[in-house]
Amino acid sequence: MARLYEYQGKELLRGMGIPVPRGRAVRDPIQAAKIAQEIGLPVAIKAQVLAGRRGKSGGIRFATTLEEVRMAARALFREPLHGIPVEAILVEERLEIRREIYLAVTADPSRRQPVVLVSLTGGVDIEETAAQDPRQVLRTPVNIREGLLDHAARNILRKTPGATSADILSLAPVLCSLYRTYRQFDCKLVEINPVALTSAGPVAADARVDIDDDAIWRHPELGLRMTEETGRPPTPLEVIAGTIDVGDHRGTAHFVQLDPDGSVARELGKIPVAFDCVGTGASLTTMDELVPLGYYPVNFADTSGNPSASKMYRITKVILAQPQIQGYLFISCISSQQLDNTARGIVAALKEVFPATGGQPNIPMLFAFRGAYDEEAVQVFRDHGIAASPWVELLGREVDERDAALAFHKLHRRWRDATGSVP
Amino acid sequence: MSLEFHLLSGGSITIHTPECPSCESKACVKVCAEQSPGPVLILGEDGRPCLKPTLTEIKRGVCTECLGCLLECGIHGNNVVRFQAPLEGLEAYLAEQEAAGRIPIYRQDAKQVEST
Numbered sequence: 001m002a003r004l005y006e007y008q009g010k011e012l013l014r015g016m017g018i019p020v021p022r023g024r025a026v027r028d029p030i031q032a033a034k035i036a037q038e039i040g041l042p043v044a045i046k047a048q049v050l051a052g053r054r055g056k057s058g059g060i061r062f063a064t065t066l067e068e069v070r071m072a073a074r075a076l077f078r079e080p081l082h083g084i085p086v087e088a089i090l091v092e093e094r095l096e097i098r099r100e101i102y103l104a105v106t107a108d109p110s111r112r113q114p115v116v117l118v119s120l121t122g123g124v125d126i127e128e129t130a131a132q133d134p135r136q137v138l139r140t141p142v143n144i145r146e147g148l149l150d151h152a153a154r155n156i157l158r159k160t161p162g163a164t165s166a167d168i169l170s171l172a173p174v175l176c177s178l179y180r181t182y183r184q185f186d187c188k189l190v191e192i193n194p195v196a197l198t199s200a201g202p203v204a205a206d207a208r209v210d211i212d213d214d215a216i217w218r219h220p221e222l223g224l225r226m227t228e229e230t231g232r233p234p235t236p237l238e239v240i241a242g243t244i245d246v247g248d249h250r251g252t253a254h255f256v257q258l259d260p261d262g263s264v265a266r267e268l269g270k271i272p273v274a275f276d277c278v279g280t281g282a283s284l285t286t287m288d289e290l291v292p293l294g295y296y297p298v299n300f301a302d303t304s305g306n307p308s309a310s311k312m313y314r315i316t317k318v319i320l321a322q323p324q325i326q327g328y329l330f331i332s333c334i335s336s337q338q339l340d341n342t343a344r345g346i347v348a349a350l351k352e353v354f355p356a357t358g359g360q361p362n363i364p365m366l367f368a369f370r371g372a373y374d375e376e377a378v379q380v381f382r383d384h385g386i387a388a389s390p391w392v393e394l395l396g397r398e399v400d401e402r403d404a405a406l407a408f409h410k411l412h413r414r415w416r417d418a419t420g421s422v423p
Numbered sequence: 424m425s426l427e428f429h430l431l432s433g434g435s436i437t438i439h440t441p442e443c444p445s446c447e448s449k450a451c452v453k454v455c456a457e458q459s460p461g462p463v464l465i466l467g468e469d470g471r472p473c474l475k476p477t478l479t480e481i482k483r484g485v486c487t488e489c490l491g492c493l494l495e496c497g498i499h500g501n502n503v504v505r506f507q508a509p510l511e512g513l514e515a516y517l518a519e520q521e522a523a524g525r526i527p528i529y530r531q532d533a534k535q536v537e538s539t
Binding site: 236237239240243244246247248250308309310311313314317318320321322323324325326340341344345347348351353354361362363380383384 | 430431432433434484487488489490491493494497498506508510511512513516517519520525526527528529
């Protein structure tokens with residue numbers, strides 16, 4: 001996961017010289033009270049989940065006594081926030097805030113360079129402020145070869161509507177450190193909202209740090225795991241899938257669970273199926289065709305860029321490890337990917353997970369090979385006897401996504417009728 | 424004696440070569456010859472496969488990891504090629520799922536087969 005929790009982001013900022021409130025992340029109410037006693041009351045108690053608008057959703061509380069700390073901590077651990085269980089809370093000193101400022105550094109894809117964002121009206125409503133009056137948020141691109149030096153930071157702040165001399169002098173060093181954080185840790189976004197202006201100077205009252213997924217390997221010190229960006233903590237299978245690309249640059253194996261426990265499929269009355277695709281476009285189109293037919297892809301997977309067969313073998317094992325699946329569908333876009341190698345990887349995995357039948361599955365599986373070496377791919381399945389399975393359907397480049405979905409539907413009904421499997 | 428080489432992906436291929444002289448197909452060598460950028464396995468004078476590139480070159484990615492040797496030996500040869508591909512955490516995950524009663528469908532089948 002490339003997004004850091006608030007407490008991790010604050011540790012990073014502290015290390016870069018940006019003042020943050022005294023505090024610590026804890027995992028139970030007793031520890032929370034202990035930390036509150038150490039740092040002194042009053043304190044803020046903040047749910048550590050990767051979601052915004054925590055304050056407005058009851059995820060941030062304040063306490064003036066140790067009993068209030070315990071009660072607030074218990075309440076935060078009890079209820080999920082935005083559907084995410086709270087596993088840690090941050091207990092930190094409550095700041096006396098005079099004003100709230102917004103500072104951020106992010107990437108601007110249209111300019112292909114970093115951009116600094118400053119607003120003197122920071123706080124929980126910054127998005128609304130930016131939407132209603134964009135002039136309140138000053139955007140300044142930074143020349144990556146020059147970096148952000150103190151005089152440049154002061155110039156940015158000087159142009160910010162409403163900035164006083166005191167603001168400029170106190171915030172310039174914070175802005176420079178924020179930019180250095182962005183660069184040093186290969187961030188996609190570093191945001192402090194708000195920077196609290198206190199009698200002791202500016203303090204980062206919150207921190208959001210998103211690391212570029214492709215740069216995680218450069219920062220083992222952060223202890224991050226290579227997984228897809230989903231906006232929620234990764235599932236165990238996503239963590240396992242994230243290891244596949246680590247040492248092998250040849251092609252990619254993206255895997256995201258859309259319905260990890262099958263509850264969404266159940267709620268919608270759909271049949272949960274596993275899914276793999278070469279090319280995201282073909283993937284989404286096929287998913288769109290499957291859903292009206294009564295199926296729910298419980299995962300998204302994209303194995304493209306000509307991955308090795310060994311990579312296909314690994315990702316197929318991960319996809320098939322999803323307990324709730326009642327079918328599997330593979331489809332490639334018309335690509336230059338060497339599909340005979342793709343087929344070898346899948347066949348090797350099938351032979352391993354279905355050893356008793358030499359790789360013939362016990363659930364319906366459809367494979368649509370369309371592209372380079374597609375006929376050879378189908379031949380690999382024939383050579384190894386998997387094509388002879390009554391529950392395997394092999395298609396070639398003559399079909400489109402709808403044809404493939406309909407063929408899978410037909411196969412699944414046949415399997416269900418023959419085996420008595422109840423979806 | 425076995426021939427073992429480690430792959431860029433972190434896996435390894437092991438070939439139990441004492442069985443190889445009796446293999447008539449030499450399927451592993453044939454399928455490897457079709458791969459670009461050229462074969463990793465070639466036929467030695469003793470009728471066993473041997474490596475053309477060095478172990479270091481293979482580890483750096485000369486072997487495309489097509490798994491042709493594994494699969495072809497399995498059906499045309501003496502089935503002496505083994506592929507080890509670490510997937511850190513998968514077995515532990517499956518064990519956890521199984522303990523919680525959430526068994527992948529292919530393992531359910533295997534259990535039924537075992538019990539009969």
